[in-house]
Amino acid sequence: MSFSFGFSGDDIDHDVDESQTQQTPAITTQAQPPASYSAFPVAGKPQLPATLHSLSDFLSQLPSKLAYDLLDIDVADDGASETRLRLPRRELWDVRVQLMAEDDEVVNGEDRVDDGGLGKHDVKTGIYEGGFKSWESSIDLVKVLAAQDELTAAQQASSLRVVELGCGTALPSLAMFTWIMQRQSRSQWHQKPCSFILADYNPSVLRLVTLPNFVLAWALHNTHNPVLQDAFNIEGELELSPEIIQAFEQFLSSSGIHLSFISGAWSPEFISCLYDLPAFSSDLSAPITLMVGAETIYSPFALQAFTQTVFTILERERGSGATAAAYVAAKRLYFGVGGSLDDFIEAARSKGATVAELREECEGVRRGVVHCILQQS
Template sequence: MAFSFGFSGDDIETGDDDGPVQSPPEKKPQPTAAAAAAAASSSSSSAFPVAGKPQLPPTHHPLPSLLSQLPSKIAFSCLDISLDDGRSIRLPRRELWDVRVQLMAEEEDVGRGGDTEGLGEHDVKTGVYEGGFKSWESSVDLVKVLAAGEHFFGPGRPPLRLVELGCGTALPSLAMFQWASSKAGPESRPPGFSFVIADYNPTVLQLVTLPNFILTWALSQRASNPELHQALTGDDEQGHELELTPEVLESFQQFLAEAKISLSFLSGAWSPEFVDLIYSSSPACSDTDDDNAPAAPTTVVLGAETIYSPFALKSFSETVFAVLERERTAPGARPAVAYVAAKRLYFGVGGSLDDFIVDAQAKGAVVNQLREETQGVRRGVVCCSLGGDQSAAPI
């Protein structure tokens, strides 16, 4: 199944030649929904079912390995997001044309009558590419909700494990990373921050997700890092570039270590094995409790535009609540929450935020609606928790 998404209402401008932040309000499935259901019969628990096609296995990609595959320079633009309290946040994103240039330089197959998956005419190719190269409207909605996440930081706050499923360009995680990175010193930084960043496609992690984290760090630290003054060039009108010298990459890794921030990158299909990998790939937070044992982190799960079909909704929901249940029953665990942003209805393929809410409540979750967008295609952001009072939630 391949989808090209239509648009309605005003789109959010990106400032680059790849067009607006994409929104999938009206997906036109090829073949029909009935055919898709038949194709999924052999793998109904998969988010991306394709008859006879195995799903990508859950895989952890070590940060040094991903860093070694970066080009010498990346081009980027910035997305300005206006927050509800009058502030704004600027998030950098690698240019898609720059991704194409890298692939061509590496002599990847960029067409032969078609396009590199995810960089052509289809926004989603089910079981092949799941939309990660583009930014979607609901991820911006989630950033606005997470603006309150600055309360994560400061004295007395527990370590944090942030898990973003179906991350793509990872705008919500980038916002949290920017807030963590911008704190002036060890006293004001979070006491341990673990990012688990997951996308079905490993190429998305390599080509846009990790570069976006490096760009976010570079922009937040350039005032205090002389190497970044020379490495960052350009302006909003002509475009920006960051030179990824060995010194810059070493400085990035050194910053993560000193700030007690870990980045774990996962690819592959959602499954019980994937949930296990979340925990095995995420290092224990470095703070200790009174007994000098590692302090239990607060776990927050994020997902934006991850429930665009009934198949994706089922698998996403199972994964989210497997994490929440694991946190609820773990010794010394803190309350865990999930923030889910999505369209109220994905026309043509049947996914909806309302269906997710019904499924979450059937699993015993408390669900609170945090945000609703009524302009254009209706969207919302909800918060889910298991086992009682959400007042203990981090936001």
């Protein structure tokens, strides 16, 4: 008998009040055929190795169309310059349609881990599919990023590096990507190298949800582009073509924006993959590195691995003279599975970090967002 997370309920819906809570993770037992790797990190089981993925490879695997919905986030109450933000998210059913159309490799009668447990089937009881969904804490984190206005500070830096750990649908990174496009439109963004490093345990999440959401965000902001003239003929769908993919790549290149993808477990190999990226190997002085993570500390095992990864990066950045900070959003307590935001705060302070608690949600399941830095020695 093996254990797996059973996250119930749908992902956040745009017509549901943002304060509405989801059911909390619970441990369920279910007989499962043995597999080489689990669909999410589990203590004592083999972990997926850290792997770099190329943007061009993921782009080549996009389907001919993407179905999406829009999530409206009100950031006016948080002192942000922008009062409302609309972010696209690929529909979960559309992910399943793509997987059913692909020739899936089956191992021991189960869908390969690269499919994140979705495969050719509908939702399967006891299978973790959190990486494909958006969680409340990611919205909390977007609101904090809006209020902190990190992009204004980044204008004084030589480059900006955003590392989202456990990115899933990548709402925080999508928000920053969208704000950059908005500032470009108003001539309020002085072009500089800007890298988004999207990391998730499952490579399937990166190729099926994370990258498609970036393509959708770009397309919805650039509907005036002639190449997109007929791309939105059906409401809630973006028709893709080689010309549209090429225009997306050209936009990234001309804007100095780089997208990188890393899958696999948080580990020394993950750190090596990160620092092998051009964004971290350049000799630009005074860069800013922002780490963001939402709903990543749902168990003691995940908490330990996440904390170690965050502080390894913070320490390396401090040693190189970069300005670095981490924004972490999570529930105050993950009932039944351990892990909590308070445990992370305690661990961070024990490592010498300055931790500021920036936001707390008290309705329903309590959640919070904290900001962590290591002071220069």
